Amino acid sequence: MAVRRTAPVDDRELFAQFPFLPGAARLLDELAPSVGALIRDPTYDGVRTAARGSIRSALDDPTGRVDDAGIAALDGDARFLAFQYARLLLSAAPSRAPLRRWAVAQAKSLDRRLGKQPEGVVEAVAERLGHRIEFSEGDASLDLTDYLRLGTAIREAEFRLVRQAVAGGRVTVTRDRAVRLLEEGVRLALSDPVPVTPAVRGALEASEREFLAEIAERMPTPATSSTATLGPLRPELFPPCIRGMRRTLQDGENLSHAGRFALAAFLHRVGASFDGIVDSYRGAPDFDESITRYQVEHITRKEEGRGYEPPDCATIRTHGLCLRDGDPKAREAAGKLPDPLCQEPWLKHPMQYYRIRTGGGRPPAPTATPPPAAEARGGRAPRG
Numbered sequence: 008m009a010v011r012r013t014a015p016v017d018d019r020e021l022f023a024q025f026p027f028l029p030g031a032a033r034l035l036d037e038l039a040p041s042v043g044a045l046i047r048d049p050t051y052d053g054v055r056t057a058a059r060g061s062i063r064s065a066l067d068d069p070t071g072r073v074d075d076a077g078i079a080a081l082d083g084d085a086r087f088l089a090f091q092y093a094r095l096l097l098s099a100a101p102s103r104a105p106l107r108r109w110a111v112a113q114a115k116s117l118d119r120r121l122g123k124q125p126e127g128v129v130e131a132v133a134e135r136l137g138h139r140i141e142f143s144e145g146d147a148s149l150d151l152t153d154y155l156r157l158g159t160a161i162r163e164a165e166f167r168l169v170r171q172a173v174a175g176g177r178v179t180v181t182r183d184r185a186v187r188l189l190e191e192g193v194r195l196a197l198s199d200p201v202p203v204t205p206a207v208r209g210a211l212e213a214s215e216r217e218f219l220a221e222i223a224e225r226m227p228t229p230a231t232s233s234t235a236t237l238g239p240l241r242p243e244l245f246p247p248c249i250r251g252m253r254r255t256l257q258d259g260e261n262l263s264h265a266g267r268f269a270l271a272a273f274l275h276r277v278g279a280s281f282d283g284i285v286d287s288y289r290g291a292p293d294f295d296e297s298i299t300r301y302q303v304e305h306i307t308r309k310e311e312g313r314g315y316e317p318p319d320c321a322t323i324r325t326h327g328l329c330l331r332d333g334d335p336k337a338r339e340a341a342g343k344l345p346d347p348l349c350q351e352p353w354l355k356h357p358m359q360y361y362r363i364r365t366g367g368g369r370p371p372a373p374t375a376t377p378p379p380a381a382e383a384r385g386g387r388a389p390r391g
Contacts, residue, residue, distance in 0.1 A: 021131060023083045024120060026090040027113060027193050028135045032201070038084050045092055046210045054085055058093035059218055065112035066105060066225050069293045096218070098200030099211040104259030105222045107292040110197035111261075114190040121186050129185065136192040140185055147185035154178040157188040157195075159327075162264030194261070198292075240277055244364040246357040247330040247346050248323050249273055256290040265318070265326035267291075268306065272317040273357055275307040319356045 022031035039045045045054070057080075081089060090113075097106040121129055126142040133140040138153045151173065158166045166187070172179040180188070203211075212219065242253070252270045255262045262270070267288070274284045281303065288299050307314040323329045331349035348360055361367075 021128070021135070023087050025117075025132055026087045027197055028132065029137075029196070030135065031087075032091060034087060038088055042095070042207055043210060045088065045095075046207070046214055051088065051092075053081070054088045055092055057081055057085070057089040058096060061089065061093050061112075062097065062105065062109055062222060063225075065109040066222060069108045069111040069115070069295070094197070094201055095203065095207070096211060096215060098203045099208045099215075100219055100222060102223065102226065102259070103198075103200065104290055104292070105226050106200055107198045107259035107261075108226070108294075110194050111292040113197055114194040117190045117193055118183075118186050121189070126182075129182070129189070133185075133189055133192070136189065136196060138189075138192060140189075142182070145182065146179055147182055148177045148179045149185070149188070151176050151178055154180075154188070157191045160261050160263060161187065161191055162267070164264075194292075198260075240274075240279060241365055244361060245273075246360040247349060248328050249357055251330045252328065253287060256288060259290055259292055261292055263326065263328070266328050267302075268315070269318050269323060269326075269328065269357075271303050271306045272315045275314040276317055276358060277361055281307065317357060320354065323357070 018030070019034065022028055022034055025031070026034075039051070040048075045051050093109065094106075097109055100106065121132065126147075129147075130140055130142065133149075138149060138157065140147050140149045140153075154168065154171070158168065164170075166184070168178075242250070245253075249270060252262055252266045255266070270287065271284050274287060279287075284303050284307070285296070285299050288294055288303075309315050318326075320329065331345055348354060348363065354360060
């Protein structure tokens, strides 16, 4: 694929259209006298109202299917300020879950903004997000490392690397898939809070106390706070991989398709109720109750209610979900690592782990090491 230099794009115009890009926040110095004024000055009442509306829309529907009328009614500069105020406000919230849900909604709306833009703008957006996308004859290519970084968390099967055209360390995709990959880049860029000084945090908490309380109430309950819906199960005795999946959702982070399937299948097999399984996904940044219920029903209703078999340890390792080797997230989820039981070579399945931990199963009896052939015949093994 031919390599060409990205056409120059005016920074101010680019930042106004795509305020999530790194460096865009510096426009605040031109558009508002201070962050304090943006928080308190009556001049920006409309901006603050629009920002709160965009957050409410994201909490209601993180898929970005519904445009927020308040944001759409603003001019370009006001829309930029509303975006920055929403990000500040969410960064001051006590939980990161609302921020991550808002990040998903912002990312999902990207295809509408990039849909009719020239290829040079798509390349410029990618470049400022730290990725190199190049167009040739209508298709796009990007470095293999960029594809893996952006595509791993995408749940659609068509984004799996084995289905892509790879040559010379580059992956060739359609324009639509390139934009979808950029959505993931936007989600990653917006999922972490911006630095907020104690003074700014205090001002936001004072002026937005009611709204911060509202989003805390409206945000779906994180996965591990709904342990009561799991009935008599012992979540603290789940395998580290399953605990890690639940902690990922609790923290408002995205869980891969393989992880979501593994979690639902495991919970069903150990006896969780249908509603308990659905509740375990409420912390997901893209949680949609109707879609989740449909997918959980599909997983659990197979074979007259027996459901799909949860993946074994080898499959979980293949999908990068095994936490036995000292991953920092596993240390947080499991309390300590390595888990001695996970290190046993005979442990093959997370269900086996749970049965042993709950006393419903036993480790296999140790197998005696057979003597060397010569000793088995009553002689001695030969020496070197």
